[in-house]
Amino acid sequence: MYSWSGMKKINLEAAKEYYKTENGPIVFLLYDDGTEAEATSIAGILYHGEHGGEFGIEKKKSRIELIFNDCLFNDGWAEAYKVTLTMYDAPEATQIREQLQEIANGFWEEQECSEDGIRKILREYQKSLDFEYEIQSIPTVCFGDQKFTD
Structure with missing residues (x-):
């Protein structure tokens, strides 16, 4: 059975219509081996349908960008990270942030900050949602009630 999360299954009639549509989505013939x-061709679509085949079109891929700050220690410093999530059927960004914060709160006692801590949070989130991610450190300037030096 075909099960890639990036493919939206469609019926035979939709496959024929999409195929005929200029600049429409690419129609895929889906096979049981994944x-x-x-x-x-239309003939190929008909043949595939007559033999019980399934059809699909690729879903829209979404990119969601978030900013993570690692823990604030006694020196008041936190490093910022830009995290880009790439996924199909993405929930609202607000919902994603809330779910990630809930996971982060669960790891709070471990005090594992920085990129390693963010990876741990994202891997936990991947148990409930299929996505890829990229983490980038963002150079920042610290200001506050005390001096910071490298």
Whole structure:
């Protein structure tokens, strides 16, 4: 059975219509072994459908950017990280932030900050949602009630 989360399954009629649409989405023939092939003709679509085949079009991929700050220690310093999540069928950004904060709160006692702590939070979140991520450190300037030096 075909099960890639980035593919939206469609019926035979939709496959024919999408195929005929100029600049429409690419129609894929889906196979039970988890593979797919791009449809190249209406005849191929009909043949695939007559033999019980499934069809699909690729879902829209979303990119969500978030800023993470690691823990504030006694020196009042926190390093910032830009985290980019890439996923299909993305929930609202607010919902993602709330869920990530809930996971982060669960790890609070471990005091594992920085990029390693962020990776741990994201891996935990991947148990409930399929996505890829990229973490980038953001150079920052610290200001506050005490001096900071490298």
